[in-house]
Amino acid sequence: MNVAIKRVVSRLKPYLRWAILGGTLFFLAKALKDNWQEVLAIRISTSGWTCxxxxxxxxxxxxxxxxxxxxxxxxxFDQQLGLGWCIRIYLKVNIAKYLPGNVWHFYGRIWAAKTAGVPLGVATLSVLMEPPMMAVGALLLALISSPLASRIIQLPILFAVLILIHPWCLNPCLQYLAKLTGKKKSIESGVDQIIRVKRYPILPLLGELGFLGLRGSGFLLTLLALSPISPSQLPLLLSGFSVAWLLGLIVPGAPGGVGVFEATAVGLLEHDFAPAVVLSSVALYRLISIVSEVGGAALAWLNEPPSDRSSNQDQG
Known part of the structure; x- marks a missing residue:
């Protein structure tokens, strides 16, 4: 019975992805059709370009x-790779998330870490731990900036996710994955390699919360370039951005969350802000994200040590 269900799900999954993408694009197209005149009427001032x-x-x-x-x-995981190396690799491969499959940026970091001497299991887990941390960071930011009524719904979800990333829950999963990825190596070395998270990952969690805060600030600046924002509107904007970004992360739509983020942001914010402003803001913000990611990849490549470039050419 379970095998049959898995087969049905695996067959329907590609169609579900296309259905979600089609639905989000239809929603955005309808919103644009209803507000295209207002969108064309928007002008960006000098201060707006600065924003x-x-x-x-x-x-x-x-x-x-x-x-x-x-x-x-x-x-x-007791891996002492250089800070500059980690930042360069992240910036170089992050743009690959827009490729079909939405996994190539993960694969690029795993392969780079493995090439640098990190065990494959550790490299894989260091990358796979990131999305849950980002999801929790988005939930925390949404919770902090949302009204009390929304917090009642979000709190149980937040507590559940916080429990799931506790070492009590993480370590059994990590040990199982370590056996799959390091079985041959363990047999050859005669050592039972077990990957463990020794403590609650509070520092990475706070780091991802900071990441969401910076991304939210970028979205606020984009909206501010098109329309004035009052201080009382900031919590609503941050909450709406966090929920939209979270859904773009977890919903199986287009690579990089394209479409899902935009449709969610428009749906959440169009009742409190001019729809034309929201539409223009999410479109500009997507462009800003791509420009920053391309720029980051270019800067990482320009700052790559010559020895790393020559080794990459030798491997290719």
């Missing part, structure tokens, strides 16, 4: 910061 430039810098800083957080996660 957009700062938004690009803040978004690039957010991705750089996440490379630092990956360095912390590796240290949780």
């Amino acid at each position: 957009l430039g700062i938004a690009v810098a803040v978004t690039l800083l957010a991705h750089t910061w996440t490379g630092w957080v990956w360095h912390w996660i590796l240290r949780e």
